Amino acid sequence: MKIISFEGIEGVGKSTQIKLLNEYLGSKGLKTEILREPGSTVTGEMIRDILLNSKESLSSESELLLMFAARAQLIHEKVINSKNDIILFDRFYDASIAYQGAGRGLSIDFIENLIAFSKCPSPLITFLLDISVKDGFARKAEDIKDRIELSGDKFFEKVREGYISLSKQYPERIKLINANNSVEKIHQDILKEIEIVI
Numbered sequence: 029m030k031i032i033s034f035e036g037i038e039g040v041g042k043s044t045q046i047k048l049l050n051e052y053l054g055s056k057g058l059k060t061e062i063l064r065e066p067g068s069t070v071t072g073e074m075i076r077d078i079l080l081n082s083k084e085s086l087s088s089e090s091e092l093l094l095m096f097a098a099r100a101q102l103i104h105e106k107v108i109n110s111k112n113d114i115i116l117f118d119r120f121y122d123a124s125i126a127y128q129g130a131g132r133g134l135s136i137d138f139i140e141n142l143i144a145f146s147k148c149p150s151p152l153i154t155f156l157l158d159i160s161v162k163d164g165f166a167r168k169a170e171d172i173k174d175r176i177e178l179s180g181d182k183f184f185e186k187v188r189e190g191y192i193s194l195s196k197q198y199p200e201r202i203k204l205i206n207a208n209n210s211v212e213k214i215h216q217d218i219l220k221e222i223e224i225v226i
């Protein structure tokens with residue numbers, strides 16, 4: 029089983045690209061599954077509800093640990109013994125480094141320890157869809173904002189920078205894709221990278 033993960037700030041178009049890539053992989057006869065984080069297990073979806081919809085204030089530390097509680101459950105239930113050829117992750121552990129590390133200012137070393145502790149396998153490849161914070165939120169202008177989306181532009185600028193620096197730290201794994209392009213062009217950019225690794 030191989031993991032392909034998709035990352036980026038809000039409004040970059042991850043879900044559309046995951047759907048297109050999933051169709052492509054299916055057409056090649058590969059057995060796939062799409063998992064979203066936080067979520068994709070019964071427990072994980074309950075934790076997601078707290079993380080995104082809680083009206084109570086959550087400390088950054090609680091937020092981080094809840095993300096990892098959901099993640100550890102997902103790894104245990106659906107990843108470690110997966111019979112799929114490929115799991116497509118709509119966000120994975122890089123999101124914790126970008127959002128809780130770079131964004132909230134929590135220790136990246138500690139987050140890396142949590143990644144190891146929760147037995148996260150490393151993705152084969154990660155697509156970082158990149159767009160400005162302004163353009164990302166403009167695409168979501170009609171949506172009601174959840175708790176994390178209400179964190180403000182400064183927070184999301186730090187998250188975006190955090191993601192970009194991760195892509196520089198792991199250039200072999202994390203591919204930065206310009207998400208300003210058309211859906212079809214982004215899909216083609218992704219396929220070029222996929223054909224090299226699959």
Ligand code: TMP
Pocket residue numbers: 038064065066095118119120121122123124125127128176177
């Ligand atoms: P989304 O997947 O529907 O965009 O919502 C998930 C939200 O949770 C999004 O704002 C990113 C955030 N998030 C983190 O802050 N840390 C994480 O580790 C993950 C997986 C998501």
